[in-house]
Amino acid sequence: MPQATPPKEGEEVELVTSADGTEIAFERTGSGPPLLLVHGMVGDRDNWEALELRSPLAEHFTVCTMDRRGHGDSGGEGPYEIERVFEDIITVVEEIEEPVALFGLSTGGVYALGAASRTDNVRALLLYEPSLQFGQGAEAAESYTEMMSLLDTGKAEEALLVALEDFGHLSSEEINLIQSSPLWQEQMELVHTVPWEIEAITGYEFDPDQFRNMSTPTLLITGSESARPYKDGIKRTEEALPDVHVATIEGHGHAGLATASERFLEEVLTFAGE
Incomplete structure (x- = not known):
């Protein structure tokens, strides 16, 4: 059975057991209605602190931040089927008990969407550019081969650049911003998880009919300058959901957070606070 790693020193971490026995770590900060944050590619729950978002949100919500399986203090390694990640999120959602506002970033948005369709304990769903087309196409296959070669030879920084450019579709300005922030070192330590993300999401068949009866109010957030795959993902998600609103952050891209x-x-305070 996969086991979680010991919690980081000084942190009060809750561990819950997912459907397949994997331990999933999360922690709570602040007070108010619960808001669960699901991180994106090459991330863990520490990302929200590095982005300086957890504290402002904790003034209004009980902010719950989780490590997806294979990340941070959660157990499990890849590759894994995407349904296991859905189950992990549902396990945390139902541990919280009170109806949750659920936010997912990028690949985390795909996982949050899938989880929300399988539980009744999500009162609001917020997604920032869910990566429905992550790792698809001939160019992505070439980038995958290049990234794996770099990982195999211990070139974490070069592999991370390939991941952010070719799979994250980030601009050079956005990458420079990340490189100058605390996120960079964290992401280099987690770049080995990118192949797991690619395998999970490319193996997922997005079926709009699955969401036709999902009544959860949903906010889709996108940047006006984001790459085409993200715009396509927003469009497909909007068309699939019956109760949805789209908010555009003008002049910014996928790194809008x-x-x-x-x-x-x-946007989050207005929508999730209602």
């Missing part, structure tokens, strides 16, 4: 944090917080 970092480059336009005040605008992002405004």
Whole structure:
């Protein structure tokens, strides 16, 4: 049975057991209605602190931040089927008990969407550019081969750049911003998880009919300058959900949580606070 790693020193971490026996770590901060944050690619729950988002949100919500399986203090390693990640999120959601506002970033948005369709304990769903087309196409296959070669030879930084450029579709300006932030070192330590993400999401068949009867109010957040795959993901998700609103952060891209944090917080506080 997969086991979780010991919690980081000084942190009060809750461990819950997912459907397949994997231990999933999460922690709670603040007070108010619960808001569960699901991180994106090459991330863990520490990302929200590095982005300086956890504390502002904790002034209004009980902010719950989780480590997806194979990340941070959670157990399990990849590759894994995407349904296991859905189950992990549902396990945390139901541990919280009170109806949850659920937010997912990028690949985390795909996982949050899948989980929300399988539980009744989500009162609001917020997604920042769910990566439905993550790792698809001939160019992505070439990038995958290059990234794996770099990982095999211990070149974590070069592999991370390939991941952010070719799979994250980030601009050079966005990558420079990440490189100058505390996120960079964290992401280099987690770049080995990118192949697991690619295998999980490319093996997932997005079926719009699965969401036709999902009544959860949903906010889709996108950047006006984001790459085409993210715009396509927003469009497909919007078309699939019956109760959905789209908010666009003008002048920003996929790294909008970092480059336009005040605008992002405004959208989350307005929607999840209702």
